[in-house]
Amino acid sequence: MEARVSRSSPEVASNSFGNWLQLALPKLVLAPTVVITLIFVYGFILWTTYLSFTRSKGYPIHEWVGWLQYDRVWHHPRWEVAMHNLAVFGVLYVVLCMAIGLLLAILLDQRIRMEGTLRAIYLYPLALSFIVTGTAWKWMLNPGLGIQKLVQGWGFENFEFDWIVSEEMAIYTVVIAGVWQASGFVMAMFLAGLRGIDQEMLKAASIDCASLPKIYWNIIIPQLRPIFLSSMVILVHLAIKSYELVVALTGGGPGYATELPSTFMYVHTFTRNQLAMGAASAVMMLLTVAAIMVPYLYSEMRAGRRASQQ
């Protein structure tokens, strides 16, 4: 009896530290990532936001100027072009990617041969860097040596395809290259969705209705709604972030005809020594993204919670 009691005391002491360690260990392990996120995501966001309210130029100047920089950005002619381009590019990019992606997914779903090969072909652009994509398309869209020359060589001597050097049309070349790259992704998402549809439900639909387009319209596509939503969110996100594509394809040009908020920000921050303006434009980019992501994430979480409550 006695021996056991005296032996257990030191064990209890070391156990309690061991136990504490076991309890704290998960949190300790997660902590570095949390700290990193706090500093490098949230902290940096705050830092940039702070800078956007200062008079910083080539280097940070800690003098508060309120909304001055935002004003300057907002009324800057290049920013107006950038916003206009973002709207045009964004809408076309999202709509075309979804339309082509859905079409390809429906076609691939028809149990065709070589499905795996075709899928691989539609998806490979995603594996490429935007710079590579931009380089390739820039070459193809070259008026003197690219597609224009090719088609003219086929006999259509009046064929013109010099969009890439046209101030009005250059943004559409960015659309072309962007859609080429990302529509495969949308296709993959829709294909997965189509494959997940209950087979027996489709049999029932077939008994109810002979017309396949009507079945798609009334039954299949409504069930793909979550995929529409999540691909739209991801595409919008990509569109707002797109920087490398423009750099490689047009360099922002001709002139600044294909300027986007992302290129505006980069140029003013690193080339034109307008740190605060760059910061302000970055903040506005963040707000635009947040305006779309936050409601979406919020509704997803609520739907998730509602589903788990049922």
Next chain:
Amino acid sequence: MTGAKTTSMAQYWDTPPAARRIRWAPFVIYGLLGFFALVYLLPLAVMLLTSVKPLTEIYSGSIISWPQQWTIDPWVRAWGSTCVGLSCNGIKGYFWNSTKMTVFAVIISTAIGMLNGYVLTKWRFKGANVLFGLILFGCFIPFQIVLIPMATLLGKMGMASSTPGLVFVHVVYGLCFTTLYFRNYYMAFPDELIKAAMIDGARFFSIFLRILVPNSLPIVVVTVIWQFTNIWNDFLFGASFSTGESAPMTVALNNVVNTSTGEREYNVHMAAAMIAALPTLLVYIVGGRYFVRGLMAGSVKG
């Protein structure tokens, strides 16, 4: 039933019902699919063809004309002697920069992400979900918002324009993705296995190393492929945080292609682009299935 027959039966049940089959002539379907396939392949084909033609042919022929004279000289020049900025030693140095940067960044971010996923799913504590949300948010921000502070910080730490600096940046901003992937994967991992291990006496790290890690191969492959692709292909961080000799492949490529001095050596440009694209293309071809899973996993939230 014999094995062979069962496989056929399984195949049979797997075919979608007649219900979903479009009754158009198959050639319409194949025609459309083929057309799109050509459009998708065209840029790659053009790049390849252009990269093996001599310059004279590029000017005289069209982008899809077959080379009359094959030459791998553009590839050799791109690798070893083309001018990037002021130095004319080809892109090989930058290729190695990218390789070093990517390998380290992928390994570190994957390892940490794995631990994070483990903690978040098997060791739930109060506030874990909030922390996960906090971490996840980092995946969605446009990275322009962190460029200025990061540039300043790297300068102060003496890591501006260096490969370690880029590794650091990619790890920091890759953690949200890797954590997300592993967290989603481990959520579906049976808790009973963990409980059984605990009863057998395993503790935090033993469970992780002996039970989770050996069973994580699919998600590790997905994460590695996804991270490799994203980090190798990145341009924004590379352009913002490194200059000159320490720049990654993408920055060098952009430099090569967009130089406005002298004659445009399109074939060399295309060769350089191909060299830049090959690693991720190879990874895609070899691990395509996992690539797709990575795509899907990234878009599954909460």
Next chain:
Amino acid sequence: MASLEIVNIKKRFGDVEILKGIDIAVEAGEFLVLVGPSGCGKSTLLNMIAGLDTVSEGEIRIGGKTVNALHPSERDIAMVFQSYALYPNMSVEGNIAFGMRMRKVPKEERERAVQEVAKTLQIDHLLQRRPAQLSGGQRQRVAMGRALVRKPRIFLFDEPLSNLDAQLRVDMRTEIKKLHQRLGATIVYVTHDQIEAMTLATRIAVMRNGELQQLGTPAEIYSKPSNTFVAGFMGSPRMNLLPGLLRVEGNDWRLEIGIEGTPAARLPLGALPEAVRAYSGKEIIAGLRPEAVTDHGEADGATRAVVDAVVEVTEPTGPDTLAVLELGGREVTARLRPDTALKPGDHGRFAIDLAKMVWFDPATGARVV
């Protein structure tokens, strides 16, 4: 005129022959159950009747008309599925009315039809709900409502009760039977559960490996199975199949049951039909349902024989006691009185009702008589 004719239907998939030539004629008002183990082809056959799968050879005729080329929606059929297969993006009302909407039935008529069907199935209070908000039983009713509203010539059911829990399954089985009686509808019903088959069917088609083993009423299938497979598949507990040697001494026929080594048991047989007597001196298989083997006390003369056997296991079920007996080295399941005193290890005397005996050829498995 038959309502549904399945004429020499064959189905091939690559090299595999899934259905090897099925011939069934279903009269109007019949409840035909296709039953068999998984992989036997019953669902394939049902899909082919519906038009959801193509026919490799043969004809499907509905109402006398060959429908092989017709789209499912043009065959005047309705189908109820195992997974209910309701459209998740529509309300109950929308689900039931969808087919009518596609056929451009005017709104008033649609609403009337939906109300009528909903009341019959007692789901009229659920019309505005979505499928996700319903229980399994409710969803199954909606699925049936969708089928009923089409007023089809033929109803097809594909294992509709498999997803329900045991009690619900029994309740819904009765509902389906009542519906059949009230509507007089022609029904083809697929199940792997032989109890469902026995209780619901007017005729049963037992299938195996793509072939029709037997087509008959439940009573026929039960007491006169056409081969050892049907005998073993239908009825629970399974029919006892006793291989033995048929011997005759003068006018006394006997079945010698035993496996090498153990002493044979001799089962005295009464008068035997000629087809069975042809097996004299040869191996034959005797089929006996458990209820044909009972306590000795019930034996009564001509059609009953008496044997001695050892009790191995007893299973009281409530209404009776199932006992596994060892007879000549073979296991025989018997139904004894619920209050029987026999215990495992006991020797006992048992009565065998020879009138219920069925004979099978050992080589082909087919019934001799």
